[in-house]
Structures are given as structure tokens and as C-alpha cells.
Amino acid sequence: MPRHLREDWVVRVPASSANLGSAFDAVALALDVHLEVTVDPDDPAPETHPGVRAFRHAGGVGPIAIRARFPGGRGLGFSGAARVGGLIAACAQQDRSLRESRPAIMRTAG
Numbered sequence: 001m002p003r004h005l006r007e008d009w010v011v012r013v014p015a016s017s018a019n020l021g022s023a024f025d026a027v028a029l030a031l032d033v034h035l036e037v038t039v040d041p042d043d044p045a046p047e048t049h050p051g052v053r054a055f056r057h058a059g060g061v062g063p064i065a066i067r068a069r070f071p072g073g074r075g076l077g078f079s080g081a082a083r084v085g086g087l088i089a090a091c092a093q094q095d096r097s098l099r100e101s102r103p104a105i106m107r108t109a110g
Contacts, residue, residue, distance in 0.1 A: 005061065009092035011037040013085040015070040016077035028077070033070045035081040037089040040065035050079050054086030058108065060093050084109050 014030040037051055044063035045052050051066045066085065072078035087108055091101040098105075 004095055005093055006095050007039045007093075009039070009089070011085050011089045011092055013037075013081040013088070015068075015081060017075065018077070031070070031076065033076075035066065035068040035070070035078070035085050037085040038065050038067075039063070039093075049082065051082035051086035051089075054083040054108070055090050056086075058087045058090030058104075060086070060090035062093075064089060080109075 012034040013036075015033045015035070016028045016030050018028040035051075037055070039062065041063045043065050045066040047053070047056075049066055052064060055064055064086075066082060068078060068081070070076045070078065084105070087105045088098065088101075091098065091105070
């Protein structure tokens with residue numbers, strides 16, 4: 001049975017670049033632009049969005065908005081940020097700590 005569902009959360013996940021010369025796809029750099037996931041019944045993301053799909057997979061319920069401050073398809077980790085953001089958002093909604101949820105998030109995201 002889910003815990004109390006919180007509605008006062010915002011999840012921010014940074015864009016990233018893994019195109020770092022000879023360390024391509026082995027080393028990444030977090031950037032100072034973010035993707036945000038929030039509760040927003042007035043402007044929900046479509047159910048087909050990778051962040052919403054991850055949110056649902058992790059037990060998230062209700063409408064969420066996903067706003068990226070960086071474009072998708074440009075090598076900035078949009079789909080990964082959206083998926084991780086959705087997973088963390090479900091934990092936030094269920095009032096689970098990131099510390100207790102981290103192993104499950106890592107298994108699911110990987």
C-alpha cells in the first residue's frame with residue numbers, strides 16, 4: 001500500500017554531456033541547465049513521455065509536468081534525465097527518501 005502522496009515537490013535533474021574526448025560515454029559532466037518534474041494538473045505531460053512512463057513504472061499516480069530547460073536530441077542527456085526525473089518524482093510523491101530509494105532507482109534506470 002502506498003504511503004501518503006505528497007503534492008509539494010519539485011525534482012530537478014541536470015543535463016549532461018558524455019562527449020568528453022577520449023572518455024566518450026565513460027565520463028560525463030553535469031551541466032547547469034535542468035529538467036524539472038512537478039505536479040501540474042493544468043499542463044500534464046503526455047503519457048508517452050519517457051519521464052511519465054518512468055514515473056508510472058515506479059508507482060507514481062496523477063498528472064505531472066515535465067519542463068526541460070534544454071532541448072532533446074542534442075546530446076545533452078534529455079531521455080536519461082527525463083527517466084531519472086520520473087523515477088525520483090515517484091519517490092518524492094510517495095514521501096520516500098532518495099537515500100532509501102537510490103538502489104531501486106539505479107536498478108530501474110540502468
